[in-house]
Amino acid sequence: MPLPVKRCSGLAFVFACLALTSSIAIAAAEWQVIKINGHDYLSVDNISKFYGLPAEVVPSGAKIQTDTPDHPLEFVSGSREAIINGARSWLCFPVIEHDGKSLVSRTDLAKTIEPLVRPHRVPDVGKVQTVILDPGHGGHDKGQVSRYGAEKDFALDVARKLRPILQAKGLRVIMTREGDYFVPLEVRAKIANAARNSIFVSIHFNATNDDPNATGFEIFSFTPRGAPSTSDTALTSSSFNMQPGSGVDAQSMALSACIYHSVLGHIPEYDRGIKRARFAVLRLTKVPAVLIEGGFLTERGECKLIANKDWRGKLAAAIGVGIENYRALGVKKQPPMLVADYRKQTKPLPIEPVIQEGQVKEADASLINLVGKSKFVSPPQASTPPKKISLESDVIVP
Numbered sequence: 282m283p284l285p286v287k288r289c290s291g292l293a294f295v296f297a298c299l300a301l302t303s304s305i306a307i308a309a310a311e312w313q314v315i316k317i318n319g320h321d322y323l324s325v326d327n328i329s330k331f332y333g334l335p336a337e338v339v340p341s342g343a344k345i346q347t348d349t350p351d352h353p354l355e356f357v358s359g360s361r362e363a364i365i366n367g368a369r370s371w372l373c374f375p376v377i378e379h380d381g382k383s384l385v386s387r388t389d390l391a392k393t394i395e396p397l398v399r400p401h402r403v404p405d406v407g408k409v410q411t412v413i414l415d416p417g418h419g420g421h422d423k424g425q426v427s428r429y430g431a432e433k434d435f436a437l438d439v440a441r442k443l444r445p446i447l448q449a450k451g452l453r454v455i456m457t458r459e460g461d462y463f464v465p466l467e468v469r470a471k472i473a474n475a476a477r478n479s480i481f482v483s484i485h486f487n488a489t490n491d492d493p494n495a496t497g498f499e500i501f502s503f504t505p506r507g508a509p510s511t512s513d514t515a516l517t518s519s520s521f522n523m524q525p526g527s528g529v530d531a532q533s534m535a536l537s538a539c540i541y542h543s544v545l546g547h548i549p550e551y552d553r554g555i556k557r558a559r560f561a562v563l564r565l566t567k568v569p570a571v572l573i574e575g576g577f578l579t580e581r582g583e584c585k586l587i588a589n590k591d592w593r594g595k596l597a598a599a600i601g602v603g604i605e606n607y608r609a610l611g612v613k614k615q616p617p618m619l620v621a622d623y624r625k626q627t628k629p630l631p632i633e634p635v636i637q638e639g640q641v642k643e644a645d646a647s648l649i650n651l652v653g654k655s656k657f658v659s660p661p662q663a664s665t666p667p668k669k670i671s672l673e674s675d676v677i678v679p
């Protein structure tokens with residue numbers, strides 16, 4: 282669905298009007314906040330010491346190393362690209378240089394680095410009873426079409442394969458669509474919002490007109506308020522609006538990390554990264570929500586893989602392991618498994634359990650009827666920019 286990200290360069294001036302909202306608690310003794318043009322930054326050294334994780338900053342324009350597990354935090358000067366715990370992760374704002382120090386925005390510390398490095402400490406993380414599986418597109422909306430078939434069918438098949446895997450783990454599963462018909466985006470979000478303790482997982486396959494060789498996985502969660510999405514180079518006034526997805530952006534990021542590390546760790550496709558977007562299904566869901574792009578239908582090799590049902594089964598199983606790891610965050614309060622852990626383990630992916638079709642369909646249909654075709658009403662949006670929060674008054678991590 283989305284196009285590949287463009288490297289951001291023109292953020293500086295819009296950054297000047299950014300009000301920071303943070304959800305991590307900063308203990309004054311541990312953090313040295315550096316103010317530049319009225320905005321808060323933390324040095325990479327400071328971040329590295331706080332987490333006890335070795336960090337590295339490569340010069341602007343240099344290629345980031347992806348196979349250096351001795352540096353769990355890797356940044357590129359002047360860029361939003363980073364590798365965090367072995368997976369590409371896109372910051373909201375570029376790393377800047379000041380007085381010989383590499384600096385990361387406070388927004389990224391709170392909204393990107395903290396939920397990626399310590400997802401188990403995100404409030405209410407891992408609370409899952411119901412998984413809403415959202416196969417992208419449907420009906421007249423085919424999504425991308427390759428020579429082997431349409432995105433809408435591949436996405437539905439992955440969801441159908443994933444459903445019994447999750448049910449076997451004791452999770453309730455609701456599909457936003459059971460067959461080849463169109464469901465409006467706001468209805469998909471409404472289905473998620475109607476279920477208690479739910480998470481929302483949207484399944485898509487990727488496409489681009491720009492580069493026929495583009496490959497790989499990527500995953501999206503909702504862009505934090507006041508930050509640009511990964512594919513945007515500038516903020517707009519709507520970037521400051523409070524949305525249903527804003528209240529759970531940290532939990533969504535943790536879910537993104539759990540699923541992405543599993544998918545990338547189980548299937549050796551190119552790592553495009555953990556990204557941010559304001560897609561309708563992410564914006565309108567008030568429960569943790571992610572959208573996964575499981576490879577490119579526009580690339581010769583990957584479209585063949587996607588057309589293979591066993592490969593799709595593997596993808597479904599890998600997403601299932603990621604969801605299970607997200608749930609475990611709430612129970613074990615420990616960091617989840619990372620790409621490298623999955624690659625080290627030799628255990629094969631779980632086998633698909635027996636599908637109990639009739640039972641599931643009944644439950645799903647009744648829920649879809651419940652939310653029906655009623656129009657989703659957006660909550661009132663803030664017309665004033667968010668107020669600036671001082672370090673002292675800011676609530677961060679426990």
Ligand SMILES: [Zn+2]
Pocket residue numbers: 282417418424425432485486
């Ligand atoms: Zn799509």
